[in-house]
Amino acid sequence: MVEESVLQRVLGAALRSGGEFAEVYVEDRRNAGARLDDGKIEEFTAGRARGAGIRVVSGASTGYAHTSDLSERALTEAARAAGAAARGAGGRTTVVALERRDGAPTHPVRELPETVEKLRKAEVLRRADDAARSAGGAIRQVSAAYADARKRVLIANSDGLLVSDDRVRTRFMVSCTALGDGGLQSGFEGPGRTVGFELFDDFDPEEVARTAAGRALRMLDARPAPVGKLPVVLRRGAGGVLFHEACGHGLEADLVARDASVFRGRVGTQVASPLVTLVDDGTFDRGWGTLSVDDEGHPARRNTLIENGVLSGYMWDLLRARKEGRGSSGNGRRETYQSLPMVRMTNTYLLAGQSDPDDIIASTPYGLYCAALGGGQVNTATGDFVFGVTEAYLIENGRLTAPVRAANLIGNGPETLLGIDAVGTDFDTWAGTCGKDGQGVPVSAGQPTVRVTEMTVGGTAGG
């Protein structure tokens, strides 16, 4: 995308007015999508963007500028602007020797989406629509969306790093609305992976549609969710969001450094039940948050965050790691070339445990079983977090009984982690977009069936 000699000169220009670190991040991105709604294919879309972001670090201060023009002139101008913004003191002439060290691709992409006929993309939408509408007469509306993205990045910095990566992601989403006596209900399913069109080898469009439709249909008889504290069992996959919110964000080194995390100063201490071993794994096989290198050019890694309940470490980007005199953990990510990287999760999951998932339910006299979750949100400084359940059932005498309406659950991260008293042998993942300081990045979360001894359920029942 940009020649090596140009990158060298641009890095030199970035450091000319001072600063001890400079970086050029170049991105070329293509997106394509198709959407079916109300029985009609409403649109096919396509988009492209490319540009470069240049960062200069001087002391505690970072300057950033970006450009959609990849000519040497525009890059040099952006480099000077970033250098000026970093308020570096004292100029110097820097010649950076770049050494290419591309990371090995985590896996081959079998069917590049750009080579797939649009008619085939239209066909998966139609198949999903038919399957969802056949799932039950109460299904009133179906929307299905297909999206693929290819992002090629080139990263060079004044440490001499020169890395490129080619990332392909594909996602398929179906949402259904059902109408019953109690009003409307909706159901959603949206698998995504760092793969090409072969996504549909793993996820049959009809099956995805039936899952979404089934959720809406099963919720038609839902009664109001309970109120107060009760045991909560989270189905495999569904509860990954809990760990993402309850502790994932609180283990991001930038928030820890600001003293804005309840997990600050807790490394080496028991922060969770001994049943909990949590990892963030950028190399997870074809995961939605999988990377070969992060957006600062560092290899993605499998980092153990919590081992048998003991906090083993935080997630780091390059900037925070340099300040602490340590290496990046491969968690520096950004939404696009227009944004500064920061510490972000990739694929965050709880390792499987020893309990039979059915036994976990059977040994719960009364509680809430969460089969599908919406998003969540956390205040890392207080540890308080919420996540929404979109498909849930009461557990009565060890059996799943009545479906309950959507509600948020609220808890405190450290308390909830210590309150996990069963971890299943099963496992599944969930794909989503994680937002932080206005930037969204693809992440996945995963977990076996787990039980939390008590969480506060935000329903309206009784009283």
Add this chain to the structure above:
Amino acid sequence: MAEFSAADRDGLLSLVRKVAGEARPGEQVEAYAARSQGVEVKVFGGEVESLASENVEGVGVRVVVDGRQGFAWAGSLDADVVAETLAEARDNAGFGTPDEFLGLPGPDEAADPGATRAALDLWRAGLLSTAADDKVALALELERAVMGADPRIRGVRTVSYGDGASQMALANSLGVEATSRRTVCSISALTLAGEGVGTRTGYGFSVGREPSELDVAEAAAMAAGRAVRLLGATQPKSRRLPVVFDPLVASSILGVISGALNGESVLKGRSMFATRLGEAVAAPHLSIVDDPTNPEALGAAGYDSEGVPTRPVRLIEDGTLCRFLHNVQTGRRSGSGTTGSAVRAGYTSTPGVGARALHFQPGPSSPEELLRRAEGGLFVQAITGLNSGASPVTGDFSVGADGLMIRQGALAEPVREVTVASTFQRMLLDLEVGNDLQWLAGGAAGITLFVPEMTMSGS
């Protein structure tokens, strides 16, 4: 940062005109081009943590042939790229399902519904002429003010200044054209008070069209006061009780309600209001209006994202659901016509439907009066999980809340780790609205809301 000159604006307009002019017989073509510049400053510990300058431009092209729509966008205004984008949009149009209501507005549909209107002046040259150093100084001043506001403030999660100056031009092959430009800036702080698990946070901000409109002292007092007053919060017992929502929270709640007033959601059966036009859906005195022609609203706009002039749209009037928001397509399909409510997420998306300046009609009661009415209730100053717990489709409402109990008409002990829940249908029927309308960033205004009974879940 250089000011957008008249020549620059004409540059965008001539670009979209040229694309629209490429329409072939039987084809409708629309081009939407946008360009924006901005600065974002983050400070921490009395130093500039980061200073990022932003400069974005791009184009989105829509082609409609035989009722089939294709779309493509590019983050560039280079002639070659724009030409490829048009070709890609054309190709995409071949794969849609024909829809008789799809199409671009012509001069009739895009006619101004009002007799005369003053042009909206949403651009402040002062934003562009303010030096970067002065913007940095505002952020540093806010951090100092926050840290000095109360000894119990121990730090900040973020303190930032951000601004943007943007312009857009739209043209379609039926002869409709629109241009606009706007500036906006804000400062905000998220503070930390207390220690360890007793830590509480508070958000404060100020927003305007140019830096001189920003009130550092007000933002600092808000950010500090809101964190400090939550110190010592405990989890209360679950019960039903009256709830008062702070204007900032009310703005978010109104944002979800707007999703149910969206004509596209209504036509597709994805709104709790879908079958209720003409019915009483809210308390008899309650009215909800979207008025993008009000220059005080930060979301104000003279034209919508299809080039149709905006207008005030009365959605709920005295409790009766009387109208939905529409773009051209949903307006045609519903038979009621566009309300000038097409919105798009920049040049990367096709026009959807949405509100720009939604607000509750202010009521007679002051916030203090509403607090007196809510004796023994909960005052909610911040909510979490709105996306996952409040649905414009089903009407379910369940959110995490930070706030304080209300005793003798005043804010009393703080609470934590609670949710408040009900349904939108129920809440709207009982809702009382304060008299303190305030325009905030985003498409919905803030105002104090009183709900006589909700379920609070705690211990």
